[in-house]
Amino acid sequence: MIDVYTLKRLALWGRLRSPWILHFNSGSCNACDIELLAAITPRFDVERFGIKVVPSPRHADILVVTGPVTRQAAPRLKRIYEQMPNPKYVMALGTCACSGGIFRGSYAVMGGVDKVIPVDIYVPGCPPRPEAIIDGIVKLLKKMEAETYGK
Amino acid sequence: MEGSLTSIINLIFGPQHPALHEPELFRFKVEGEIVVKAEPRIGYVHRGIEKLFEKNTYIKGIYLSERICGICNVAHTVCYCQVVENVMNIEPPPRAKYLRAVVHELNRIHSHLLLLGVAAEELGFDTLFMLIWRDRELVMDLIELITGNRVMSAFNTIGGVRRDVNAETIEKVLKVLPKLEERVKYYRKVFEEDPTIRKRTVDVGILPRRDAIRYCVVGPMARGSAVDVDIRRDIPYAAYDEIPFNVIVRDECDVWARLMVRVDEVLESINIVRYALEHLPSGQIRLPLKRSAPPGEAISRVEAPRGELLYHLVSKGGITPYRLKVRTPTLANLLAASKLFEGHTIADIPAILVSIDPCFACTDRVTLVDVKSGKSTKVSLRELARRGRE
Amino acid sequence: MESKLSEKLKDFIIESGKFKGGSEFFKVDRGKLRDVFNALLREFKGEVHVTTITAIDRLDEKKIELDYEIWIYPIKKAITIKVDTPRDDPKVDSIIDLVPGALLYELEVHDLFGVKFIGNSYLVKPFIISEDLGSATPLRKDWRGPSRQ
Numbered sequence: 001m002i003d004v005y006t007l008k009r010l011a012l013w014g015r016l017r018s019p020w021i022l023h024f025n026s027g028s029c030n031a032c033d034i035e036l037l038a039a040i041t042p043r044f045d046v047e048r049f050g051i052k053v054v055p056s057p058r059h060a061d062i063l064v065v066t067g068p069v070t071r072q073a074a075p076r077l078k079r080i081y082e083q084m085p086n087p088k089y090v091m092a093l094g095t096c097a098c099s100g101g102i103f104r105g106s107y108a109v110m111g112g113v114d115k116v117i118p119v120d121i122y123v124p125g126c127p128p129r130p131e132a133i134i135d136g137i138v139k140l141l142k143k144m145e146a147e148t149y150g151k
Numbered sequence: 152m153e154g155s156l157t158s159i160i161n162l163i164f165g166p167q168h169p170a171l172h173e174p175e176l177f178r179f180k181v182e183g184e185i186v187v188k189a190e191p192r193i194g195y196v197h198r199g200i201e202k203l204f205e206k207n208t209y210i211k212g213i214y215l216s217e218r219i220c221g222i223c224n225v226a227h228t229v230c231y232c233q234v235v236e237n238v239m240n241i242e243p244p245p246r247a248k249y250l251r252a253v254v255h256e257l258n259r260i261h262s263h264l265l266l267l268g269v270a271a272e273e274l275g276f277d278t279l280f281m282l283i284w285r286d287r288e289l290v291m292d293l294i295e296l297i298t299g300n301r302v303m304s305a306f307n308t309i310g311g312v313r314r315d316v317n318a319e320t321i322e323k324v325l326k327v328l329p330k331l332e333e334r335v336k337y338y339r340k341v342f343e344e345d346p347t348i349r350k351r352t353v354d355v356g357i358l359p360r361r362d363a364i365r366y367c368v369v370g371p372m373a374r375g376s377a378v379d380v381d382i383r384r385d386i387p388y389a390a391y392d393e394i395p396f397n398v399i400v401r402d403e404c405d406v407w408a409r410l411m412v413r414v415d416e417v418l419e420s421i422n423i424v425r426y427a428l429e430h431l432p433s434g435q436i437r438l439p440l441k442r443s444a445p446p447g448e449a450i451s452r453v454e455a456p457r458g459e460l461l462y463h464l465v466s467k468g469g470i471t472p473y474r475l476k477v478r479t480p481t482l483a484n485l486l487a488a489s490k491l492f493e494g495h496t497i498a499d500i501p502a503i504l505v506s507i508d509p510c511f512a513c514t515d516r517v518t519l520v521d522v523k524s525g526k527s528t529k530v531s532l533r534e535l536a537r538r539g540r541e
Numbered sequence: 542m543e544s545k546l547s548e549k550l551k552d553f554i555i556e557s558g559k560f561k562g563g564s565e566f567f568k569v570d571r572g573k574l575r576d577v578f579n580a581l582l583r584e585f586k587g588e589v590h591v592t593t594i595t596a597i598d599r600l601d602e603k604k605i606e607l608d609y610e611i612w613i614y615p616i617k618k619a620i621t622i623k624v625d626t627p628r629d630d631p632k633v634d635s636i637i638d639l640v641p642g643a644l645l646y647e648l649e650v651h652d653l654f655g656v657k658f659i660g661n662s663y664l665v666k667p668f669i670i671s672e673d674l675g676s677a678t679p680l681r682k683d684w685r686g687p688s689r690q
Contacts, residue, residue: 028221029224035301041287042284042285070197071671071674102203102218105203105206106198106202109199126218127302129301197670240561361587365642366642367590367640367643379614450610450619450621463595476595
């Protein structure tokens with residue numbers, strides 16, 4: 001007999017060792033996006049750590065948002081966040097996603113990602129290097145671990 | 152098909168799809184497997200940049216123009232600095248012009264390799280995608296070496312460039328280039344001979360020369376359709392009037408031709424970088440900074456990796472522009488692209504889309520039908536790519 | 542070649558000049574825009590490329606200026622055709638039947654400046670700005686931005 005608690009721990013163990021990422025561009029200039037893509041290619045190769053970029057929000061553990069949130073993208077971002085299963089984590093990648101960056105104050109931009117959905121970790125930089133992105137994910141995993149086992 | 156047992160369905164494509172990393176939506180009307188009509192909807196990345204230019208000073212504008220598009224950022228800053236220099240009546244020193252050409256071409260190599268990698272992925276050739284992106288890191292290292300950053304170079308400034316190169320740097324760059332050239336020549340062979348790639352791209356998405364002119368396409372897309380145009384040669388800027396290079400034009404007019412144009416352009420760009428660094432004039436790299444511009448109007452055109460980029464500046468004096476218009480290449484190619492889909496199967500959509508090298512961050516700089524729930528089918532690009540493989 | 546071009550268009554040109562840094566511009570009457578394009582297309586056998594349409598809101602002159610940036614393939618030359626339209630009722634003839642590639646630029650100018658292109662049946666609003674801004678024309682100088690929520 002396996003009790004629910006053990007099953008839960010098993011799921012969390014799996015999640016910590018292979019977090020699946022969904023990438024959403026909410027109005028970015030593509031710089032952060034190509035650095036995120038570079039992180040999955042051979043030089044950096046995050047897949048060896050079990051980090052995988054998935055195409056559907058329903059499979060994802062971590063939502064990585066790049067770019068300031070434009071007025072057009074805000075409802076879609078919200079919808080994608082709602083489609084993700086619990087527990088879900090959000091990473092704001094790049095200065096624009098953290099605060100709106102250089103586009104702050106434009107009529108078409110709402111501001112940072114935290115204006116629309118809750119954010120768990122901010123990775124500033126314009127764009128952050130792939131190393132910084134990996135570092136951000138590792139820090140987020142520590143946070144997930146602390147939330148799970150710490151209490 | 153008469154009497155219509157098959158009905159036309161809408162295939163909604165986006166705005167969140169993982170392969171191109173940009174939120175854009177295409178609405179395809181499909182009958183069975185055949186696309187009868189494609190409508191692009193742009194606007195998800197509209198950030199109101201043209202209005203922001205009017206609020207910011209000329210100096211801040213450099214950094215804003217760079218962030219119109221992260222992939223072709225050097226083309227944007229070159230074009231912006233040129234248009235402001237025209238209005239201010241200043242001419243950057245020759246060394247700065249050569250350095251601009253060097254970084255501009257390195258940026259083009261990185262952009263083209265990026266696209267070729269993504270194209271390989273869309274065609275179902277993941278190994279090639281990984282290999283090309285591995286070798287792209289060589290270029291990223293060179294860009295970092297010269298400019299100090301991998302992607303956003305912040306290299307150009309009004310009246311010149313911000314960083315100089317020394318003999319050591321030049322030597323390092325010249326050492327990497329042959330390595331890169333060898334790899335790209337190998338990829339050229341792959342793109343030319345590999346049956347997977349040829350089957351998916353030859354005679355797909357044909358854009359005849361006449362249509363290419365009528366729909367005003369630019370860049371590699373025009374040159375893949377036998378339109379002989381290259382701003383670097385036709386209206387020389389930076390140091391391109393002194394650097395010898397060939398303009399690659401192909402007349403096959405299909406997806407394959409557009410990819411091959413890019414492969415060959417990478418090889419040309421490597422030669423340009425080599426020539427420019429070997430013939431680098433000495434002297435200063437920038438003029439003293441001017442903050443305000445006299446009244447006047449100027450236009451600047453630049454051959455960005457994706458095609459002709461245009462900035463039109465209206466100044467009424469002072470430290471901010473009165474109006475700055477940016478025309479980016481993808482917007483020009485989008486209309487022709489949506490015509491290209493017609494008559495092709497759903498499986499060909501990713502191949503055609505990738506051949507125009509869409510950059511929607513550019514397109515929406517000044518700004519998809521809403522994803523309708525219910526009857527329409529949502530399909531991600533990756534799923535489409537997968538279908539194409541099956 | 543330059544003199545030849547301005548000679549060909551001399552019936553239409555109101556004013557001509559040069560931008561700082563080189564390229565030429567010709568100002569033509571609003572009603573003659575299609576004639577200019579017809580003349581250009583005839584002269585160069587259709588090989589005329591419209592790079593973009595730049596709209597400039599000249600608030601103090603109460604007009605919106607449209608600059609058709611043109612590239613002519615056979616002679617490898619860039620020119621600009623300028624047209625003025627009144628600010629309170631901006632209207633100009635559409636050229637999409639002559640140069641289909643101009644469609645997206647007309648849509649863009651219509652969306653951001655509210656200029657109507659007569660004969661263009663594809664005009665939609667909003668085109669690139671977000672739906673909640675609706676009928677706004679954000680790039681006009683007197684547009685004050687969306688109300689703060």
